[in-house]
Amino acid sequence: MDPSAYPTVWAIANDTSSDLCLHLEMIPEEVILSPGHSVELLARPTEGLLPLTIEHVPNGFQIHSCREFDPDWHVRFNGKLIKASSPTVLKDFE
Secondary structure: OOHHHOOEEEEEEOOOOOOEEEEEOOOOEEEEEOOOOEEEEEOOOOOOOOOEEEEEEOOEEEEEEOOOOOOOOEEEEOOEEEEOEOOEEHHHHO
16 A cells, blocks of 8 residues: 555654654654654554554653554655654654
């Protein structure tokens, strides 16, 4: 499936003075937002994708689908569609 057809499941902006990490699933995919960054989180559209569990952790958020093992996470940052990996450092895409 074309990742551009993936729905936005969450959007976040880092309004803090330090890096913020999105930990995606139990697989070590991470998206690191520097201060001032904002992203849309996208995932492969499947029947089991939603609901998401989003938990605050000390350096950011742990995000996972309650019923989908690997939602094929992507982020949209500054108009670019980026596949999440370990780690995805957004300042590398500025």
